[in-house]
Amino acid sequence: MKRASVVLVAVALALFGLTACGDDDDDDATTAAEETTTEEAAGGGGGGGGTIDISAAAEGIAYDQDAVDAAAGTVTVNFDNPAATPHDVAVEDESGSQIGKTDVISESTASTTVDLQPGNYTFFCTVDGHREQGMEGTITVN
Numbered sequence: 539m540k541r542a543s544v545v546l547v548a549v550a551l552a553l554f555g556l557t558a559c560g561d562d563d564d565d566d567a568t569t570a571a572e573e574t575t576t577e578e579a580a581g582g583g584g585g586g587g588g589t590i591d592i593s594a595a596a597e598g599i600a601y602d603q604d605a606v607d608a609a610a611g612t613v614t615v616n617f618d619n620p621a622a623t624p625h626d627v628a629v630e631d632e633s634g635s636q637i638g639k640t641d642v643i644s645e646s647t648a649s650t651t652v653d654l655q656p657g658n659y660t661f662f663c664t665v666d667g668h669r670e671q672g673m674e675g676t677i678t679v680n
């Protein structure tokens with residue numbers, strides 16, 4: 539009888555240990571879920587592909603970014619132009635077709651939405667001469 543009790547205690551401890559491991563696994567799963575949520579938030583709130591933030595330099599004919607990433611879907615392009623020089627952000631696909639653009643603005647912000655598929659797009663300023671002076675960049679869509 540006494541030996542049987544020892545065995546039972548050992549089994550109980552073993553089960554407790556397994557249960558504890560199970561809890562650890564649950565914690566890991568929770569952490570992974572939180573990380574996924576954070577990544578979605580970093581990609582930009584809202585549904586679909588999220589947002590792209592592009593800003594113009596305060597001085598000169600330039601954007602602050604020359605390459606941005608986005609998730610495929612309906613993407614909101616948020617443009618901030620702190621300069622007095624008017625700029626906009628237009629997006630064209632790999633065939634060179636313009637698929638959307640913001641208003642031309644100065645010392646203001648504007649946004650537009652574009653539907654992006656996985657692949658590469660180009661963003662640029664449509665104001666005369668600005669693209670040629672370097673106001674363009676790439677959008678990589680995953």
Ligand SMILES: [Cu+2]
Pocket residue numbers: 599624625626663664665668673
């Ligand atoms: Cu411009």
